[in-house]
Amino acid sequence: MLVLALGASAADAQPRRPRAPREPRVFVTVGAGALTGTEATDRVEWLEHVEIAVANVSYGSGARRLVGGSVGVRLWRQLGAGVAFTSASHEGAAGVEGRIPHPFHYEQPRDISGETGALSRSETGLHLQVLYIVPTTGRVGLMLSAGPSRISARQDTVTRVQFTEAFPFDTAAFQRADTRALSASAPGFNAGAEATYMFTRSLGVVGLVRFTRASIALMRPDGDRLSLDAGGVQAGAAVRVAF
Amino acid sequence: MLRRLRPVMAAAAAWLLLTTSLAPHPEAQVEVRGPVQITAGAPAEIRQWTPLLEGMLRGGELRRRPPRPDRVMSVRSHDRADQYHRGVRVFGGDVVLQMESAQVLSIFGTLHRGVDLDTAPVIDEAGALAAVERRGAEPHLDAPELVVLPRDAGAYLLAWRIRATLPGDIRQFFVDARTGAVLLDFSDVKSQVPIIGTGTGVLGDQKKLSVRRAVNGQYVAEDGRRPPTLRTYDMQGNITRTVDFLSGRVNLNPATELAADADNNWTDVMAVDAHVYSGWTYDFLFKRFNRRGLDNGDVRIVSLVHPARREDFSTPLGSQWPLFFANAAYFGSGVVAYGVGLPPGVTAGGRTWDYMSGALDIVAHELAHGVTDYTSDLIYLNEPGALNEAFSDIVGTSVEFFYQPAGTGPLRADYLLGEDVVRPNGIRSMADPGMFGHPDHYAIRYTGTADNGGVHINSGIANHAFYLAIEGGTNRTSGMAVLGVGGVNRQQIENVFYRAFTELLPSSATFSIARAATIQAARDLYGVNSSPERAVTEAWTAVGVH
Numbered sequence: 100m101l102v103l104a105l106g107a108s109a110a111d112a113q114p115r116r117p118r119a120p121r122e123p124r125v126f127v128t129v130g131a132g133a134l135t136g137t138e139a140t141d142r143v144e145w146l147e148h149v150e151i152a153v154a155n156v157s158y159g160s161g162a163r164r165l166v167g168g169s170v171g172v173r174l175w176r177q178l179g180a181g182v183a184f185t186s187a188s189h190e191g192a193a194g195v196e197g198r199i200p201h202p203f204h205y206e207q208p209r210d211i212s213g214e215t216g217a218l219s220r221s222e223t224g225l226h227l228q229v230l231y232i233v234p235t236t237g238r239v240g241l242m243l244s245a246g247p248s249r250i251s252a253r254q255d256t257v258t259r260v261q262f263t264e265a266f267p268f269d270t271a272a273f274q275r276a277d278t279r280a281l282s283a284s285a286p287g288f289n290a291g292a293e294a295t296y297m298f299t300r301s302l303g304v305v306g307l308v309r310f311t312r313a314s315i316a317l318m319r320p321d322g323d324r325l326s327l328d329a330g331g332v333q334a335g336a337a338v339r340v341a342f
Numbered sequence: 343m344l345r346r347l348r349p350v351m352a353a354a355a356a357w358l359l360l361t362t363s364l365a366p367h368p369e370a371q372v373e374v375r376g377p378v379q380i381t382a383g384a385p386a387e388i389r390q391w392t393p394l395l396e397g398m399l400r401g402g403e404l405r406r407r408p409p410r411p412d413r414v415m416s417v418r419s420h421d422r423a424d425q426y427h428r429g430v431r432v433f434g435g436d437v438v439l440q441m442e443s444a445q446v447l448s449i450f451g452t453l454h455r456g457v458d459l460d461t462a463p464v465i466d467e468a469g470a471l472a473a474v475e476r477r478g479a480e481p482h483l484d485a486p487e488l489v490v491l492p493r494d495a496g497a498y499l500l501a502w503r504i505r506a507t508l509p510g511d512i513r514q515f516f517v518d519a520r521t522g523a524v525l526l527d528f529s530d531v532k533s534q535v536p537i538i539g540t541g542t543g544v545l546g547d548q549k550k551l552s553v554r555r556a557v558n559g560q561y562v563a564e565d566g567r568r569p570p571t572l573r574t575y576d577m578q579g580n581i582t583r584t585v586d587f588l589s590g591r592v593n594l595n596p597a598t599e600l601a602a603d604a605d606n607n608w609t610d611v612m613a614v615d616a617h618v619y620s621g622w623t624y625d626f627l628f629k630r631f632n633r634r635g636l637d638n639g640d641v642r643i644v645s646l647v648h649p650a651r652r653e654d655f656s657t658p659l660g661s662q663w664p665l666f667f668a669n670a671a672y673f674g675s676g677v678v679a680y681g682v683g684l685p686p687g688v689t690a691g692g693r694t695w696d697y698m699s700g701a702l703d704i705v706a707h708e709l710a711h712g713v714t715d716y717t718s719d720l721i722y723l724n725e726p727g728a729l730n731e732a733f734s735d736i737v738g739t740s741v742e743f744f745y746q747p748a749g750t751g752p753l754r755a756d757y758l759l760g761e762d763v764v765r766p767n768g769i770r771s772m773a774d775p776g777m778f779g780h781p782d783h784y785a786i787r788y789t790g791t792a793d794n795g796g797v798h799i800n801s802g803i804a805n806h807a808f809y810l811a812i813e814g815g816t817n818r819t820s821g822m823a824v825l826g827v828g829g830v831n832r833q834q835i836e837n838v839f840y841r842a843f844t845e846l847l848p849s850s851a852t853f854s855i856a857r858a859a860t861i862q863a864a865r866d867l868y869g870v871n872s873s874p875e876r877a878v879t880e881a882w883t884a885v886g887v888h
């Protein structure tokens with residue numbers, strides 16, 4: 100809020116200058132692209148054969164499909180403010196490496212490893228932006244943006260691992276994972292650049308690159324937390340309408 | 343200016359909205375939202391809950407299931423009611439009222455307060471089923487049920503509950519009825535799975551026990567994980583009952599006579615060790631020799647603990663059964679009875695005697711008698727009897743080395759027998775039979791008639807040959823040196839003796855036949871002139887058996 104408030108008061112303080120009629124004041128952008136994934140690793144523990152079983156889970160880092168949009172307004176000279184919304188989702192298996200206690204003996208765990216079925220992860224972000232419109236001429240434009248974000252993430256998390264074992268129990272095999280969807284949100288930031296090519300005064304295309312980041316703690320019912328780096332590098336193409 | 347600021351203010355408003363809607367409201371949750379546990383047994387507690395429950399019943403928020411009669415107290419019945427929110431069942435929200443006539447005697451349950459949820463699903467049944475199918479499950483067990491799913495911190499979501507099969511499993515999936523996402527999935531197989539418990543052994547050591555949960559909620563010493571039935575009975579010091587069973591006059595009732603524990607943290611040290619060590623011995627026979635139990639056909643193993651009470655040692659009945667005190671015995675058909683040891687202050691042979699099941703080598707020794715019974719069936723008299731005893735000592739010691747680190751003292755593998763419960767030093771030594779006055783050489787063998795012709799005495803000769811073949815050394819009587827295969831290769835000598843004693847020996851085998859059979863087994867397994875053959879040959883020669 101601090102950045103925006105300052106921006107507004109600065110705009111108030113400046114005398115209004117006559118602006119070139121071609122310069123639009125408000126622009127609306129809608130587009131799609133991809134968000135680079137971030138890996139997350141987790142350690143899950145549960146009681147098995149009266150000892151602690153452990154599974155180390157690595158949630159994949161595959162790129163996520165991204166859709167989004169933004170509204171920006173030029174406030175004063177080259178400065179403006181905007182708000183952007185992004186939504187990204189991804190489905191992928193998680194890798195599991197675990198140690199399952201032996202049913203008959205203490206401290207003789209069996210190693211297991213495997214992959215879960217498709218787990219989903221989705222993120223939605225609301226990004227406030229201070230905009231800087233780089234002075235250019237012609238149809239090509241460039242705009243830089245930065246500001247605070249609020250990112251919400253939802254992740255299917257592994258809660259325990261099912262395995263098979265048989266006498267004499269010296270080995271165990273991964274069978275599947277029990278999962279639970281967790282979600283949380285956290286504040287973060289965004290910074291990016293957008294290049295535009297305007298076909299007409301009010302319609303153009305945009306190529307954008309944006310970096311967002313928020314550290315989110317997903318809380319499990321047992322009180323443990325899974326830390327998730329939400330966000331990443333967003334790259335996309337969009338259509339822009341300017342007024 | 344105002345116009346220009348409008349988008350900024352809108353953004354700020356959206357920001358605030360998002361932030362506040364995502365932030366938790368702990369004070370609100372604590373007061374009116376979330377699960378409430380009901381445990382009401384006293385009349386005042388029941389009165390406190392009754393108006394709420396009655397109101398919920400009238401309003402359709404609680405719906406009764408058909409009452410179930412009490413099978414124990416016939417005048418009572420048990421009313422169960424499920425919680426509903428706008429016609430949708432709240433998963434896990436239910437109460438149980440114990441009734442007598444129209445009077446409520448107890449209320450137990452969980453109710454979810456402050457649920458406020460639109461119960462119209464966005465995702466239909468087909469969409470929810472598809473989400474489960476994407477997980478590789480076949481959701482065709484029964485129709486999806488729309489439920490209110492309690493989440494953490496008093497949150498609730500509308501979800502489709504779907505039971506679905508996967509290879510080897512039946513699972514419950516909860517699919518978000520707004521987004522189609524799987525919110526929760528877990529196994530729904532309610533098998534009578536055997537249970538692992540914890541227990542304290544005779545020496546105060548902690549171990550795991552494979553047990554079962556009985557219908558009455560108690561845990562009982564019946565191993566459900568190993569292929570054979572493996573049961574440990576608590577004879578509760580009843581000598582007569584024990585004798586009646588051993589003589590075939592009565593059967594034991596697993597429902598009432600198995601060793602049992604209420605919380606599965608077992609404290610009957612005698613039962614713990616008998617049960618655990620029987621299982622370990624079974625595992626050893628399988629892992630080392632690929633043998634399936636005593637008869638190689640997974641015959642039952644029955645352990646009897648507390649066949650007597652220590653304080654009955656000197657009573658007329660007790661003195662008839664010394665076997666139930668400072669001894670342990672294999673009674674055939676997989677049945678072993680372990681002695682309870684001697685009362686405080688009473689010694690035998692200058693030693694104190696603890697619960698006999700507390701020594702792994704003793705348990706394995708007794709069960710090895712079962713192996714002999716089902717194989718060579720060595721006659722329990724004179725030389726074959728001594729070989730019978732020696733084979734049990736050999737297996738007992740081999741099991742110790744399989745599970746315990748080598749060394750001296752409690753829970754360490756060594757060549758003493760029974761040293762963990764008969765203190766000091768146990769009852770026999772394979773390294774130095776003379777320590778107990780037993781012969782270590784054929785020339786000084788016992789030739790009297792006591793002890794079935796010295797079966798526990800002359801066993802020292804074969805025991806010592808086994809020891810020398812592994813560890814090497816010099817026989818004290820002959821002065822002959824043996825080059826053993828070494829402790830790291832002990833498995834070779836164990837395999838040689840196992841093969842000879844279970845496959846090759848006749849029931850009337852002599853020491854001389856045992857020598858020839860073990861040499862033959864060494865050749866069979868490791869080749870002519872192999873180091874096991876040499877070690878076994880040298881060992882028998884050193885103990886004077888040709």
Ligand SMILES: [Zn+2]
Nearest residue numbers: 707711731734
């Ligand atoms: Zn014996």
